[in-house]
Amino acid sequence: MNKQILKELRAILGKDSLLTAWEERACCSYDATGQSFLPDAVALPETTEQIAALVRLANEYRFPVIPRGAGSGATGGALPVKGGLVISFNRMRRILEIDTANMIAVVEPGLVTGELQAALKQHGLMYPPDPASLKFCSLGGNAAECAGGPSAVKYGVTRDYIIGLEAVLATGEIIKTGVRTEKGVVGYDLTRLLIGSEGTLALFTKLILRLLPLPAAKSTFLLSFSSLAEATKLVAEILSAGLLPCTLEYMDRTAIAAVRSRLSSPPAEDVAALLLVEFDGSTDEVAQQSKQFTAFVEQKNNCSLRQAANEEETTELWQARRSISPAVLSLRPHKIAEDVVVPRSNIPDLVAFLERLADELQLLILSFGHAGDGNIHVNIMLDKSNKEEHQRGLQAKERLFRFVLSLGGTLSGEHGIGITKAAFLPLEINPPTLELMWRLKQLFDPNGILNPGKVFPDLPVT
Amino acid sequence: MNKQILKELRAILGKDSLLTAWEERACCSYDATGQSFLPDAVALPETTEQIAALVRLANEYRFPVIPRGAGSGATGGALPVKGGLVISFNRMRRILEIDTANMIAVVEPGLVTGELQAALKQHGLMYPPDPASLKFCSLGGNAAECAGGPSAVKYGVTRDYIIGLEAVLATGEIIKTGVRTEKGVVGYDLTRLLIGSEGTLALFTKLILRLLPLPAAKSTFLLSFSSLAEATKLVAEILSAGLLPCTLEYMDRTAIAAVRSRLSSPPAEDVAALLLVEFDGSTDEVAQQSKQFTAFVEQKNNCSLRQAANEEETTELWQARRSISPAVLSLRPHKIAEDVVVPRSNIPDLVAFLERLADELQLLILSFGHAGDGNIHVNIMLDKSNKEEHQRGLQAKERLFRFVLSLGGTLSGEHGIGITKAAFLPLEINPPTLELMWRLKQLFDPNGILNPGKVFPDLPVT
Numbered sequence: 001m002n003k004q005i006l007k008e009l010r011a012i013l014g015k016d017s018l019l020t021a022w023e024e025r026a027c028c029s030y031d032a033t034g035q036s037f038l039p040d041a042v043a044l045p046e047t048t049e050q051i052a053a054l055v056r057l058a059n060e061y062r063f064p065v066i067p068r069g070a071g072s073g074a075t076g077g078a079l080p081v082k083g084g085l086v087i088s089f090n091r092m093r094r095i096l097e098i099d100t101a102n103m104i105a106v107v108e109p110g111l112v113t114g115e116l117q118a119a120l121k122q123h124g125l126m127y128p129p130d131p132a133s134l135k136f137c138s139l140g141g142n143a144a145e146c147a148g149g150p151s152a153v154k155y156g157v158t159r160d161y162i163i164g165l166e167a168v169l170a171t172g173e174i175i176k177t178g179v180r181t182e183k184g185v186v187g188y189d190l191t192r193l194l195i196g197s198e199g200t201l202a203l204f205t206k207l208i209l210r211l212l213p214l215p216a217a218k219s220t221f222l223l224s225f226s227s228l229a230e231a232t233k234l235v236a237e238i239l240s241a242g243l244l245p246c247t248l249e250y251m252d253r254t255a256i257a258a259v260r261s262r263l264s265s266p267p268a269e270d271v272a273a274l275l276l277v278e279f280d281g282s283t284d285e286v287a288q289q290s291k292q293f294t295a296f297v298e299q300k301n302n303c304s305l306r307q308a309a310n311e312e313e314t315t316e317l318w319q320a321r322r323s324i325s326p327a328v329l330s331l332r333p334h335k336i337a338e339d340v341v342v343p344r345s346n347i348p349d350l351v352a353f354l355e356r357l358a359d360e361l362q363l364l365i366l367s368f369g370h371a372g373d374g375n376i377h378v379n380i381m382l383d384k385s386n387k388e389e390h391q392r393g394l395q396a397k398e399r400l401f402r403f404v405l406s407l408g409g410t411l412s413g414e415h416g417i418g419i420t421k422a423a424f425l426p427l428e429i430n431p432p433t434l435e436l437m438w439r440l441k442q443l444f445d446p447n448g449i450l451n452p453g454k455v456f457p458d459l460p461v462t
Numbered sequence: 463m464n465k466q467i468l469k470e471l472r473a474i475l476g477k478d479s480l481l482t483a484w485e486e487r488a489c490c491s492y493d494a495t496g497q498s499f500l501p502d503a504v505a506l507p508e509t510t511e512q513i514a515a516l517v518r519l520a521n522e523y524r525f526p527v528i529p530r531g532a533g534s535g536a537t538g539g540a541l542p543v544k545g546g547l548v549i550s551f552n553r554m555r556r557i558l559e560i561d562t563a564n565m566i567a568v569v570e571p572g573l574v575t576g577e578l579q580a581a582l583k584q585h586g587l588m589y590p591p592d593p594a595s596l597k598f599c600s601l602g603g604n605a606a607e608c609a610g611g612p613s614a615v616k617y618g619v620t621r622d623y624i625i626g627l628e629a630v631l632a633t634g635e636i637i638k639t640g641v642r643t644e645k646g647v648v649g650y651d652l653t654r655l656l657i658g659s660e661g662t663l664a665l666f667t668k669l670i671l672r673l674l675p676l677p678a679a680k681s682t683f684l685l686s687f688s689s690l691a692e693a694t695k696l697v698a699e700i701l702s703a704g705l706l707p708c709t710l711e712y713m714d715r716t717a718i719a720a721v722r723s724r725l726s727s728p729p730a731e732d733v734a735a736l737l738l739v740e741f742d743g744s745t746d747e748v749a750q751q752s753k754q755f756t757a758f759v760e761q762k763n764n765c766s767l768r769q770a771a772n773e774e775e776t777t778e779l780w781q782a783r784r785s786i787s788p789a790v791l792s793l794r795p796h797k798i799a800e801d802v803v804v805p806r807s808n809i810p811d812l813v814a815f816l817e818r819l820a821d822e823l824q825l826l827i828l829s830f831g832h833a834g835d836g837n838i839h840v841n842i843m844l845d846k847s848n849k850e851e852h853q854r855g856l857q858a859k860e861r862l863f864r865f866v867l868s869l870g871g872t873l874s875g876e877h878g879i880g881i882t883k884a885a886f887l888p889l890e891i892n893p894p895t896l897e898l899m900w901r902l903k904q905l906f907d908p909n910g911i912l913n914p915g916k917v918f919p920d921l922p923v924t
Contacts, residue, residue: 101698101807102836124702146647157645159654160622173894181803182835183619183875185608185658186883187891187917188899192621192654196647213704236563240586242675242744282704284754288746341643345563373644374564413645421648429649432635437650443905455649 001040001085005061009041009085012053017044017091028086031071031078032133033420034334039066039080046091048166048174048205054087055203056172058449065170065449067199069110069141072133074337075418077145077198081453087203089140095119096206103211104163104180109140109204113147116209126214128155131414132325140204146196148414153239153372154246154280155212157414159195164208167194170201170445180208193440198416199451201444215280218246219290220308222317223275223297224267228252230302231273232347235371237300238277239344243293247278248372249321252351254358255366255379258331259323264316275303275371276321324368324379331364332381336393338400338421342409344374353403354378361392375413401427422457463502463547467523471503471547474515479506479553490548493533493540494595495882496796501528501542508553510628510636510667516549517665518634520911527632527911529661531572531603534595536799537880539607539660543915549665551602557581558668565673566625566642571602571666575609578671588676590617593876594787602666608658610876615701615834616708616742617674619876621657626670629656632663632907642670655902660878661913663906677742680708681752682770684779685737685759686729690714692764693735694809697833699762700739701806705755709740710834711783714813716820717828720793721785726778737765737833738783786830786841793826794843798855800862800883804871806836815865816840823854837875863889884919 009018019025019042030036040063045051058065064084071078080086089110097106100123107116114134116127130149131137137147143165148157164178178184178191194202225231231250238245251259251274260266267274279289290307297305308314328335342350351367358365369377378400382393401411401424411421411428426434438456442448471480481487481504492498502525507513520527526546533540542548551572559568562585569578575596578589592611593599599609605627610619626640640646640653656664687693693712700707713721713736722728729736741751752769759767770776790797804812813829820827831839840862844855863873863886873883873890888896900918904910 099805099807100702102805103701104805146651148645152645156622157647159651160618169894169898173898175895175898176892177895179803179872180870181805181837181872181875183610183614183803183832183837184872185619185876185878186873187879187887187896188663188902189608189621189654189658190895190898192651196651201650213702215704239565240562240675242677282750282754284750285747288744288750292744292746341641341645343561343564343566343643345561370645375643375645408642410641410643410646411648413643414647416647417649425649430638432631433637433639433652434649436631436635436637436652439905440650440902443901 001063005063006041008057009043009054012050012057013043013045019044028068028071028088029080031076032074033076033079035076035079037079037081038083039086040083042086042088044088044091048168051087051168051203051205052172052174054085055168055170058085059171059447062447062449064452066451067140067144067203069138070112070136072137073141073145073418074415075420077416077418077454078141079419081419089138092205098123100125105209105211107139107207107209109138109143109207111139113137113139113142120211121214124214125211127161127209127211129158129161139207143195143204143207144197144199145416146414148370148375150247150249150370153248153370154244159192161210162191162195162207163210165191165194165204166206167202167204170450178208182210196416198418198454200441200454201450217283217286218278218280219286220314220317221277221293222306223277223303224271225273225275225303226270228273228351229348231275232371234275234300236344238296239372241296243289243296245277245372246280247276249276249369250274250371251320251324251368252366254364255324255368256320258366259320259327262323262327263319274320276317321368328366328379328381332383334382334384336380336382336397338378338397339375339413339415340378340400340404340409340411341373341375341413342404342407346407346409347371347374347376349407350376350404357396357399361396363392363396365396373413374409398424417455419454422455425455425457463525467519467525468503470519471505471516474512474519475505475507481506490530490533490550491542493535493538495536495538495541497538497541499542500545501548502545504548504550506550506553510630513549513630513665513667514634514636516547517630517632520547521633521909524909524911526914528913529602529606529665531600532574532598534599535603535607535880536877537882539878539880539916540603541881543881551600554667560585562587567671567673569601569669569671571600571605571669573601575599575601575604582673583676586676587673589623589671589673591620591623601669605657605666605669606659606661607878608876610832610837612709612711612832615710615832616706621654623672624653624657624669625672627653627656627666628668629664629666632912640670644672658878660880660916662903662916663912679745679748680740680742681748682776682779683739683755684768685739685765686733687735687737687765688732690735690813691810693737694833696737696762698806700758701834703758705751705758707739707834708742709738711738711831712736712833713782713786713830714828716826717786717830718782720828721782721789724785724789725781736782738779783830790828790841790843794845796844796846798842798844798859800840800859801837801875801877802840802862802866802871802873803835803837803875804866804869808869808871809833809836809838811869812838812866819858819861823858825854825858827858835875836871860886879917881916884917887917887919
């Protein structure tokens with residue numbers, strides 16, 4: 001990035017809002033993939049108009065523009081893989097409006113998801129999507145990847161709550177999409193086209209969110225099974241019975257083993273699966289659902305059931321699930337973390353496949369996650385410095401993807417494609433559909449400046 | 463349409479599947495707008511490949527292709543306004559699969575919504591969207607317009623239940639979008655871009671639907687108010703209290719007057735608004751919600767409350783709401799029927815505006831509909847043969863739209879734009895956003911063969 005460009009960037013931003021020192025650029029070089037690519041500069045805009053000006057400049061000089069929320073993405077969406085200018089939303093994190101009567105909020109994209117949730121709580125309101133990273137991830141990043149979380153089984157994902165956008169196109173125009181009402185079908189649904197587009201079609205500058213009333217009560221259960229198949233069968237039965245938990249998470253045998261030493265009361269050695277189940281709603285509703293659920297489970301008579309009596313016990317029941325991410329990296333220094341989705345009824349097939357795969361490729365593979373919607377987190381553990389092991393890991397990843405697709409599943413439920421899955425996109429998306437997506441990309445971003453190298457398969461697998 | 467085209471159409475379809483007689487074409491000339499445009503021919507394809515071949519031919523000879531479900535649309539989406547070939551989905555109405563374990567169905571677009579719902583009931587499952595026309599409208603049409611219905615307040619609209627599509631592009635390629643799992647974020651969200659695109663971007667040939675368990679119970683309440691403002695205030699309070707009805711419909715004073723003579727037990731003369739409220743769920747849940755709701759309403763002490771004790775009384779409580787559409791056309795021969803949406807808290811403002819507008823323009827205007835999500839049906843009654851009255855009606859429509867937008871609302875919640883609102887699109891969508899939509903249309907349909915004259919403002923207002 002030459003001096004002329006930097007000078008023009010400073011003219012748009014003011015000199016305190018353009019970072020060029022190595023240390024500053026390094027801070028925007030990484031994300032949760034563990035990979036790192038240094039940008040040429042980092043912009044800290046405060047207004048939509050500044051962003052539009054930055055994008056126009058990028059078109060003029062043809063440098064890449066990489067939108068960055070909190071850098072917590074799991075597939076490389078925020079990585080400046082081809083250098084260029086990172087546009088950080090760190091100074092655009094205001095809550096612009098909370099309309100309690102209509103249960104609508106308008107926010108800037110840099111706002112941390114958990115901060116919004118805390119602010120809404122004061123008003124008795126809730127924004128449901130709850131990615132594991134909610135204490136530090138940004139709503140703009142959530143929108144770019146269409147983030148999910150445990151509550152998706154009851155409440156759905158980011159696309160179900162973002163109803164309108166202000167966005168800067170890759171060509172510099174400022175568009176306004178969607179509505180600030182519950183319903184709206186006027187013109188093409190640009191809002192949902194942009195949600196999940198991973199920063200490749202436009203930069204979000206405002207988000208309009210629909211909210212729900214904050215549930216008054218919650219109950220938490222932990223179920224221990226000696227058979228994973230029994231656990232996943234129960235998941236389908238719970239949902240078919242009309243019970244609608246707001247959490248329905250499972251952990252397989254390997255995941256349990258990984259966290260065992262960290263638990264205050266670890267499960268018995270023969271436990272092959274854990275299910276964490278929660279209900280929320282009014283006090284009466286939760287009491288009624290809990291009663292119905294307990295009766296349902298006891299009648300099955302194939303697991304042991306614990307219900308949390310208070311906040312402290314709730315934290316204890318969540319301990320195993322919450323320990324997985326920190327625990328796994330003590331097993332092996334690196335992981336290939338995938339978030340595949342299979343039809344719920346195929347979860348046992350997937351887990352059996354993973355056990356065979358781990359055996360065959362001599363790898364530690366564990367699975368856990370959102371059993372209720374079939375969105376399974378698979379962690380393939382390895383040491384990347386061992387090239388041969390890394391190769392086996394990549395082989396496992398490809399075989400996992402092919403198996404998931406053979407079950408009618410999909411490569412990602414909430415992480416997106418980014419760079420880590422881009423090479424596999426053609427496994428899932430057929431040629432005319434992929435061609436159409438690529439033509440959309442070219443329509444939106446004729447000079448290819450916006451987050452280049454993402455989603456489409458033109459980079460090596462990592 | 464010349465003989466050569468007809469010959470090639472017959473070669474694709476077989477001679478029994480191409481209709482060219484006037485009577486046959488007339489059957490595909492109208493929809494619920496009351497307008498009529500004769501197509502040159504009607505195709506009755508049975509396969510995706512036939513549709514792809516038809517579309518390729520249309521590109522070669524540049525004739526319009528108009529997809530048609532059941533012709534029940536309210537904004538002219540299925541009208542062959544520029545002649546051409548109607549592609550009727552009348553012979554593509556199969557349920558291809560009901561996967562009860564994963565609560566997924568795969569259907570053809572010609573299937574009638576109510577027929578699917580009846581079939582699912584046998585499996586204890588539900589497809590929630592319930593447009594008023596559900597006994598005769600098609601799922602393909604619902605997808606094209608993103609149909610809603612009373613249950614949207616609890617369950618959402620068509621876009622929340624269609625998770626994948628097979629579609630034929632305007633250039634003849636067959637694409638497959640989305641997933642058959644609860645979650646999925648792989649590539650751009652073409653599914654939701656196509657839902658609500660009103661037949662202008664692609665022709666749907668298969669729909670993948672997510673389903674819910676059929677609720678075991680339902681309770682129905684009718685509330686009578688002497689003040690509409692009190693009724694709509696209660697709507698917001700009900701939802702903010704965490705009560706989630708599956709029906710939350712209102713009728714204003716004029717709508718009540720219109721149906722009065724048709725009711726077995728008409729409301730008292732001083733009733734200014736009716737609210738129809740239903741809860742569904744498990745028997746326990748419904749009992750609990752009904753109890754909470756009754757206590758909530760009685761504490762307000764500003765309305766009279768009736769609960770249906772049985773199926774017969776439920777039908778009676780629905781009688782007023784269900785009578786509106788047949789009743790209004792006995793008041794005046796024609797109506798301009800709009801489905802605007804305003805923030806819930808602004809419903810009283812909208813209704814007060816409508817009363818002023820009716821006075822000022824000397825028109826009969828009534829409103830009713832989905833108070834829970836602010837999606838209000840406004841019927842401007844008139845006799846179109848009286849040109850001066852028709853002009854006043856069109857004036858009322860434009861003033862309605864401008865007022866709705868001034869409240870932060872939107873022109874359509876579930877009917878779409880079609881031809882009847884196309885001229886007003888620029889009131890809601892700003893120039894760069896509309897320009898982007900138009901460029902999308904050109905990308906998808908370079909020769910403009912697919913449902914021309916719809917959505918974009920190039921036709922006179924009707």
